[in-house]
Amino acid sequence: MQWSRRRDSIASPACFPSREAGVSPSELPATPMMKQYLEIKRHYPDAILFYRMGDFYEMFLEDALVASSILDIALTSRNKNDEHPIPMCGVPYRSAQGYVAKLIERGHKVAICEQAEDPALAKGLVKREVVRIVTPGMVVEEGLLDQSAPNYVLAVYPEKSTHGIAFLDISTADFRVTEAEALHAVFEEISRVAPREILLPESIRDAGRWAAFLDGLSGILVSRLPEADFDPIANRQMLCRHLGTVSLEGYGCEHVHAGVAAAGALFRYVESTQKRPLDHITRITAYSLSDELILDDATCRNLELLRNLRDGGKQGTLLDVLDRTVTAMGARLIRHWIRHPLRRVETIDQRIEAVGEALHAPTTRRSVREHLKQIGDLERIASRIALDRCTPRDFLALKTSLFALPELYDLLKTCESPLLQEARNTDSLEPLLALARLIERAVREDAPPTLAEGGVIRRGFDAELDALIDTGSHSKEFLLALEVQERAATGISSLKVRYNKVFGYYIEVPKSQTEAVPAHYVRKQTLVNAERYITDELKQFELRITGAEERRIALETELFHRLRQTVCDHIPEIQTTAAFLAQTDCLFSLAEAADLYGYCKPEIHLQGNIRIEDGRHPVIERFLPPGRFVPNSIELDDTRNQVLIITGPNMAGKSTILRQTALQVILAHMGSYVPAKNASIALTDRIFSRIGALDNIAGGQSTFLVEMQETANILNNATPKSLIILDEIGRGTSTYDGFSIAWATAGYLHDLQGKGVKTLFATHYHEMTELERIKPRVRNFSIAVKERKDEIVFLHKLHKGGTSRSYGIQVARLAGMPESVILHAKSVLRDIEEGKHSFTGSTKPALTIGKPVVQQLSLFEPDTHPVIERLKSIDVMNMTPLEALNCLHELFMIVMKGNSE
Ligand SMILES: Nc1ncnc2c1ncn2[C@@H]1O[C@H](COP(=O)(O)OP(=O)(O)O)[C@@H](O)[C@H]1O
Ligand SMILES: [Mg+2]
Numbered sequence: 001m002q003w004s005r006r007r008d009s010i011a012s013p014a015c016f017p018s019r020e021a022g023v024s025p026s027e028l029p030a031t032p033m034m035k036q037y038l039e040i041k042r043h044y045p046d047a048i049l050f051y052r053m054g055d056f057y058e059m060f061l062e063d064a065l066v067a068s069s070i071l072d073i074a075l076t077s078r079n080k081n082d083e084h085p086i087p088m089c090g091v092p093y094r095s096a097q098g099y100v101a102k103l104i105e106r107g108h109k110v111a112i113c114e115q116a117e118d119p120a121l122a123k124g125l126v127k128r129e130v131v132r133i134v135t136p137g138m139v140v141e142e143g144l145l146d147q148s149a150p151n152y153v154l155a156v157y158p159e160k161s162t163h164g165i166a167f168l169d170i171s172t173a174d175f176r177v178t179e180a181e182a183l184h185a186v187f188e189e190i191s192r193v194a195p196r197e198i199l200l201p202e203s204i205r206d207a208g209r210w211a212a213f214l215d216g217l218s219g220i221l222v223s224r225l226p227e228a229d230f231d232p233i234a235n236r237q238m239l240c241r242h243l244g245t246v247s248l249e250g251y252g253c254e255h256v257h258a259g260v261a262a263a264g265a266l267f268r269y270v271e272s273t274q275k276r277p278l279d280h281i282t283r284i285t286a287y288s289l290s291d292e293l294i295l296d297d298a299t300c301r302n303l304e305l306l307r308n309l310r311d312g313g314k315q316g317t318l319l320d321v322l323d324r325t326v327t328a329m330g331a332r333l334i335r336h337w338i339r340h341p342l343r344r345v346e347t348i349d350q351r352i353e354a355v356g357e358a359l360h361a362p363t364t365r366r367s368v369r370e371h372l373k374q375i376g377d378l379e380r381i382a383s384r385i386a387l388d389r390c391t392p393r394d395f396l397a398l399k400t401s402l403f404a405l406p407e408l409y410d411l412l413k414t415c416e417s418p419l420l421q422e423a424r425n426t427d428s429l430e431p432l433l434a435l436a437r438l439i440e441r442a443v444r445e446d447a448p449p450t451l452a453e454g455g456v457i458r459r460g461f462d463a464e465l466d467a468l469i470d471t472g473s474h475s476k477e478f479l480l481a482l483e484v485q486e487r488a489a490t491g492i493s494s495l496k497v498r499y500n501k502v503f504g505y506y507i508e509v510p511k512s513q514t515e516a517v518p519a520h521y522v523r524k525q526t527l528v529n530a531e532r533y534i535t536d537e538l539k540q541f542e543l544r545i546t547g548a549e550e551r552r553i554a555l556e557t558e559l560f561h562r563l564r565q566t567v568c569d570h571i572p573e574i575q576t577t578a579a580f581l582a583q584t585d586c587l588f589s590l591a592e593a594a595d596l597y598g599y600c601k602p603e604i605h606l607q608g609n610i611r612i613e614d615g616r617h618p619v620i621e622r623f624l625p626p627g628r629f630v631p632n633s634i635e636l637d638d639t640r641n642q643v644l645i646i647t648g649p650n651m652a653g654k655s656t657i658l659r660q661t662a663l664q665v666i667l668a669h670m671g672s673y674v675p676a677k678n679a680s681i682a683l684t685d686r687i688f689s690r691i692g693a694l695d696n697i698a699g700g701q702s703t704f705l706v707e708m709q710e711t712a713n714i715l716n717n718a719t720p721k722s723l724i725i726l727d728e729i730g731r732g733t734s735t736y737d738g739f740s741i742a743w744a745t746a747g748y749l750h751d752l753q754g755k756g757v758k759t760l761f762a763t764h765y766h767e768m769t770e771l772e773r774i775k776p777r778v779r780n781f782s783i784a785v786k787e788r789k790d791e792i793v794f795l796h797k798l799h800k801g802g803t804s805r806s807y808g809i810q811v812a813r814l815a816g817m818p819e820s821v822i823l824h825a826k827s828v829l830r831d832i833e834e835g836k837h838s839f840t841g842s843t844k845p846a847l848t849i850g851k852p853v854v855q856q857l858s859l860f861e862p863d864t865h866p867v868i869e870r871l872k873s874i875d876v877m878n879m880t881p882l883e884a885l886n887c888l889h890e891l892f893m894i895v896m897k898g899n900s901e
Contacts (some may be wrong), residue, residue, distance in 0.1 A: 369855020
């Protein structure tokens with residue numbers, strides 16, 4: 001091929017200073033090919049163009065510079081002697097997938113440009129066109145996807161006072177829309193969805209809050225689409241047309257105006273990248289944020305729901321404990337359930353009921369799970385088939401999965417719960433089984449991974465194909481017979497009839513016997529010891545064989561595509577079945593966890609209280625020997641026990657109690673059983689958590705600023721129906737600042753909207769226990785430790801009342817600090833407690849450790865202290881949290897000044 005002869009020189013990247021990489025098209029040698037290249041590239045300026053040339057995809061110019069360095073492949077030049085050499089690099093067509101994956105991983109888009117006609121037949125330059133654009137969110141190939149996580153592309157559209165949000169996983173056809181008013185809610189929802197790619201209209205400029213938010217995202221591709229792509233009316237019509245409906249009412253989307261605008265833009269984008277109809281997208285689901293218990297990103301991280309803080313892995317997460325799913329679809333769905341707990345009593349109860357039923361039927365459960373194991377990833381198989389990116393093995397997996405259904409449905413038929421009743425609908429099974437039988441008749445069990453070489457269609461499926469295959473397999477007999485015949489005719493006993501890829505069929509005669517070769521033998525090739533010939537008869541045979549082979553592959557391809565089309569017609573049913581199976585897998589997985597770990601059935605209600613009897617931490621208890629985790633009871637309500645201040649020394653178990661309470665509430669809202677003896681849980685709208693800086697170092701965010709941002713988010717967005725856990729807030733700054741922030745925050749939450757919000761507040765500032773005296777719904781709790789001489793024993797048991805000691809020195813000893821340091825620390829502590837030494841370094845006692853009350857209380861006693869005067873001038877109800885903090889700081893400065901005078 002002409003091109004490959006020119007692929008000669010390996011130039012070092014230094015030959016192409018960036019100025020040259022950006023050679024303007026007018027400066028380039030205007031070969032027809034380069035013209036074609038530039039014309040195609042013009043339409044895909046933001047993608048790396050893979051330009052197909054024979055067995056390679058070539059990249060040129062800037063694309064070549066970028067790709068060669070990412071892919072670590074040689075950068076060459078197309079015309080190195082020219083004034084403007086054109087940088088280029090290439091990857092073999094057969095192994096392109098891995099290279100594409102690498103570029104995608106680095107946030108690039110790749111446009112795949114193929115030859116659109118057979119080069120052998122083309123007159124002049126081969127026509128080429130882009131057949132698909134691969135972006136991080138547009139991947140469907142099995143090897144490129146994490147099978148237990150979704151792969152979403154998300155679009156946002158701001159419209160008047162609201163924002164439409166739509167997202168789609170093209171590999172599963174999961175397509176959802178919603179709306180959020182406030183920008184922070186939009187950002188939260190984006191974080192929850194965790195898309196690989198975000199689409200925004202041009203009008204959202206990179207300014208202000210969007211810029212800050214987008215900056216904080218890493219590894220997510222953000223693309224801008226023209227405003228017109230978001231046209232709400234046109235998009236609604238287009239979606240109706242695609243779904244074959246007159247309105248979007250049936251999908252609950254009719255009123256989701258901005259959401260549909262975003263969904264339409266997203267759909268157009270996906271269509272433009274796939275360049276084929278998206279037949280597998282058969283539904284769109286509208287949901288409301290008010291139907292879910294909202295967990296912001298920080299809370300999800302802090303509670304280690306899906307990823308641990310240590311290395312971001314699954315180990316030690318709630319997911320790890322709960323995920324007993326056996327299908328890929330179930331594995332993805334249970335993540336979704338954890339991240340999106342429900343907020344409607346009826347839907348939660350339905351799940352709890354089904355989990356209970358599965359729990360109490362262990363034999364059925366075991367069989368159901370065994371049967372589920374045979375089921376492949378129907379959602380993704382269906383998508384690959386619809387997008388024509390499937391392999392013969394996808395069909396085999398589909399067949400096996402469908403054949404497993406009747407027995408599975410039989411087992412489930414006995415279940416009473418509404419969520420499992422779909423299994424009684426065996427009528428829906430018949431068309432799918434017919435499909436499975438068709439696949440069984442059509443596809444060979446040992447089909448190769450691709451269609452390219454044929455060998456996919458089973459014998460007996462198509463008579464013509466069988467005949468063609470027979471021609472091929474009879475060829476051996478023919479060649480043997482020919483050999484015998486020619487030996488006899490020529491008398492050359494060592495004559496052989498053979499085949500090789502380069503020369504095709506030939507007759508080989510050793511040099512010593514060539515005299516006996518008849519005249520009609522035509523010489524084809526000369527070797528050192530032999531001559532090779534062809535005869536008319538052998539040539540005829542060869543034509544017949546190759547013709548049959550070509551026809552066979554063409555016919556197999558055609559049959560395979562017809563089969564694909566038949567499967568496509570059933571995609572909606574396959575998807576419905578897949579959804580039911582995924583849900584069943586999750587329900588049984590929750591039942592399995594409940595059984596394995598001894599969980600109880602929670603009660604979800606609309607009253608305001610949360611009562612957990614003997615609750616445990618689902619993850620920590622798994623790391624301890626059986627029975628070693630100390631259960632704790634907790635009671636929260638809106639009347640007396642609203643803000644619980646939990647004190648106790650380090651390592652006592654404060655963080656554990658906080659987290660386990662939040663986890664129980666999440667579990668109950670997902671419809672799971674919970675690790676407790678009894679649990680009665682108020683329907684909750686949001687859970688917020690703030691984990692003190694030092695506890696969160698693993699998250700890489702130990703700055704005080706982040707701590708304050710998260711706290712501000714809580715104060716600004718909590719409602720009386722929320723649950724808040726605050727763990728050691730204020731720890732990331734000086735003691736005075738920290739304490740004053742903790743104090744002000746707890747007070748603010750107690751007074752929130754005149755009602756207060758349920759809060760668990762763990763702190764090592766014992767002074768916080770004073771709050772109980774002045775706020776009616778604050779209660780003190782502490783975690784018991786037993787003192788034995790200088791030693792302490794952690795009991796991990798929560799009980800009423802505060803603690804006045806921190807036992808820090810004892811903990812230091814436990815940790816193995818040198819005895820001399822321990823002794824020194826003790827004497828300093830004694831001095832401070834006796835007022836001889838201040839822990840700020842000054843000689844006068846400041847806020848004393850161990851005896852906080854004296855100084856703290858004086859703040860609130862009726863007196864004419866300047867602090868009281870200042871306090872009287874404050875309008876607490878109309879202060880922002882920040883003003884409150886500033887004011888507190890001011891108050892403390894007054895006190896401090898008073899102390900040092
Ligand atoms: N209820 C409990 N039963 C058994 N061990 C516990 C319990 N609570 C905590 N622990 C153990 O104590 C360790 C420290 O608990 P943590 O909650 O981090 O303490 P704190 O926040 O008070 O410093 C935990 O990692 C766990 O191993
Ligand atoms: Mg802690």
